[in-house]
Amino acid sequence: MAACASGGGGGRDGGGLGTVLLQTHRGGASQPLGSFFLPSSSSSSPSFLGPRSIVRFDDTNGSTTTSRPFFTAFDADENGDDDLDEYFRQPEKKRRLSVDQVQFLEKSFEVENKLEPERKIQLAKDLGLQPRQVAIWFQNRRARWKTKRLEKDYDALQSSFDALKADYDGLLKEKDKLKAEVINLLTDKLQKKERATGTLDLSHNDAMSREIPLEKPIVDSSGAGCKQEDISSARSDIFDADSPHYTDGVVHSSLLEAGDSISSYVFEPDNQSSDLSQDEADNHNNNNFCCRNLLPDQYVFPKLEDEDYSDPPASFEDQAFWSSWPY
DNA sequence: TTGTGTTTTATTGCCTCC
DNA sequence: GGAGGCAATAAAACACAA
Numbered sequence: 001m002a003a004c005a006s007g008g009g010g011g012r013d014g015g016g017l018g019t020v021l022l023q024t025h026r027g028g029a030s031q032p033l034g035s036f037f038l039p040s041s042s043s044s045s046p047s048f049l050g051p052r053s054i055v056r057f058d059d060t061n062g063s064t065t066t067s068r069p070f071f072t073a074f075d076a077d078e079n080g081d082d083d084l085d086e087y088f089r090q091p092e093k094k095r096r097l098s099v100d101q102v103q104f105l106e107k108s109f110e111v112e113n114k115l116e117p118e119r120k121i122q123l124a125k126d127l128g129l130q131p132r133q134v135a136i137w138f139q140n141r142r143a144r145w146k147t148k149r150l151e152k153d154y155d156a157l158q159s160s161f162d163a164l165k166a167d168y169d170g171l172l173k174e175k176d177k178l179k180a181e182v183i184n185l186l187t188d189k190l191q192k193k194e195r196a197t198g199t200l201d202l203s204h205n206d207a208m209s210r211e212i213p214l215e216k217p218i219v220d221s222s223g224a225g226c227k228q229e230d231i232s233s234a235r236s237d238i239f240d241a242d243s244p245h246y247t248d249g250v251v252h253s254s255l256l257e258a259g260d261s262i263s264s265y266v267f268e269p270d271n272q273s274s275d276l277s278q279d280e281a282d283n284h285n286n287n288n289f290c291c292r293n294l295l296p297d298q299y300v301f302p303k304l305e306d307e308d309y310s311d312p313p314a315s316f317e318d319q320a321f322w323s324s325w326p327y
Numbered sequence: 328t329t330g331t332g333t334t335t336t337a338t339t340g341c342c343t344c345c
Numbered sequence: 346g347g348a349g350g351c352a353a354t355a356a357a358a359c360a361c362a363a
Contacts, residue, residue: 094336094357114350136337139350144335146351334359342351 097137101127105134109141 097105104127108119115123115138124131 096335096358117348133336135349137335140336143351328363330361330363332360332362334357336355336357338355339353340351341353342349344348344350345346 097127097129097133101129105137105141109138109145113138113142113145 105123108123112119115135120131120134120138123129123134127134129137
């Protein structure tokens with residue numbers, strides 16, 4: 001058998017297709033060409049709806065037979081020999097499947113998007129198409145389906161990310177707000193206490209107040225810049241007795257490192273001190289701490305926080321974090 | 328009418344499975 | 346090794362604005 005599909009190459013199924021068509025042709029050697037055409041159910045006008053790929057087969061007699069297996073509407077009697085001749089002379093062209101054919105294939109695809117050989121043959125028979133065409137249609141349809149699914153998955157992921165990001169941003173703002181409130185309350189408390197006790201060296205304090213802004217007071221680990229009971233009472237106003245954040249003079253917070261005490265970590269580290277070593281810090285403490293004249297031997301320069309938890313956790317911005325995200 | 332972008336049909340080459 | 350699936354791609358058909 002010599003079979004060559006048009007368009008060059010012909011593909012693997014070309015042989016199978018040739019076999020089918022040749023068998024059909026041989027089976028009905030006296031059959032007119034019109035028997036290959038299906039009546040159109042959607043259009044009364046004569047039209048060629050199948051591809052015009054012309055498959056030539058040299059039969060055993062050496063003559064060339066041209067098969068046009070999947071025209072869905074062609075009335076040979078109406079069009080006459082001229083049209084037929086004109087059609088045969090036309091160079092092969094791609095033809096789209098008819099609406100009915102596509103609908104039929106779509107329904108079949110919904111049932112099962114894979115095509116077993118028997119089903120392929122049956123569909124081809126029902127639609128007047130080549131089995132190869134049915135296979136190609138399913139293949140292309142699977143590709144389109146996959147593309148759509150990817151788009152949907154991407155949209156879902158994007159929505160999920162946006163929602164999470166909004167939540168995260170909201171929480172960050174809330175955290176900043178609460179932190180500011182804590183700082184203000186503690187600051188007020190301290191100032192009131194200092195005024196009430198009158199132990200503060202005002203002249204010295206005035207000088208210090210110019211160096212260290214009140215919004216970010218430096219607090220030591222033993223007394224938060226003043227007496228332990230001062231900061232303790234202040235804290236007790238901020239954190240209630242049941243609060244997980246503070247018990248027995250120690251803050252237990254997810255925001256803090258394990259073992260850190262509030263006296264060290266309630267406040268952000270002073271930027272101007274953040275790069276100092278402990279020795280430098282001690283020196284800095286002696287020179288600048290606002291209440292050093294109260295209990296000099298207890299003053300310890302505030303422990304500096306390594307990381308600022310107001311920033312997103314590294315893992316959140318990290319690629320690895322999102323690559324492990326389950327959605 | 329024509330240029331351009333999109334969709335559909337078909338081919339090709341590679342890969343996997345039996 | 347053959348059959349079939351898939352990705353990439355070509356090319357025809359189609360839609361549509363200018």
